[in-house]
Amino acid sequence: QVQLVQSGAEVKKPGSSVKVSCKASGGTFSDYGVSWVRQAPGQGLEWMGRIIPLLHVTDYALKFQDRFTFTADKSTNTMYMEVSSLRSEDTAIYYCWETTTDADNWGQGTQVIVSS
């Protein structure tokens, strides 16, 4: 079964950028693509958008259309989520999530802390 393995926790200064990776271990990403989900401290789950490399499609929720970029590296079977111009309110756990007709796989989450 495919496992999604994310990069480690990050501490960043306001105004800087961060890039979180999500690698499929034990297989490859499906053709359905990967979503990214944000969970602020003590808060619920928020769908940020998704990337479907097979269709060359990225689909961002309105709130995440600015400063957020999803990319894919097929050669390494890795997805990336980059946030630029970081703000304190970007402090959260970020999950990658692959959902298909047969499976529902989540990464372990990457904590991003934005603090001066």
Next chain:
Amino acid sequence: DIQMTQSPSSLAASVGDRVAIACRSSQNISVYLNWYQQKPGKAPNLLIYGASSLHGGVPSRFSGSGSGTDFTLTISSLQSGDLAVYYCQQSYSTPWTFGQGTTLEIK
């Protein structure tokens, strides 16, 4: 965007109790409704998909029902390991949206 509203926001129940969590969507989503369980410090786990289909490996005490705009997650006999936050999520159209969550505590 489709808004998802869960009720209650929190509840406390005893081991062995029957528990029900409601979820309402702001528009008709047919049966494109999923339920997730999130335990403290962990990623969410899928319990129910398509409103009523049990995901592989999920205990049969979990069940889902509903269609259109009103849905229910039921735990037939609460176990201590069911302490978690439960979320409904619509996959009818993007942006996919989650309910605000229901915190389940064990008395």
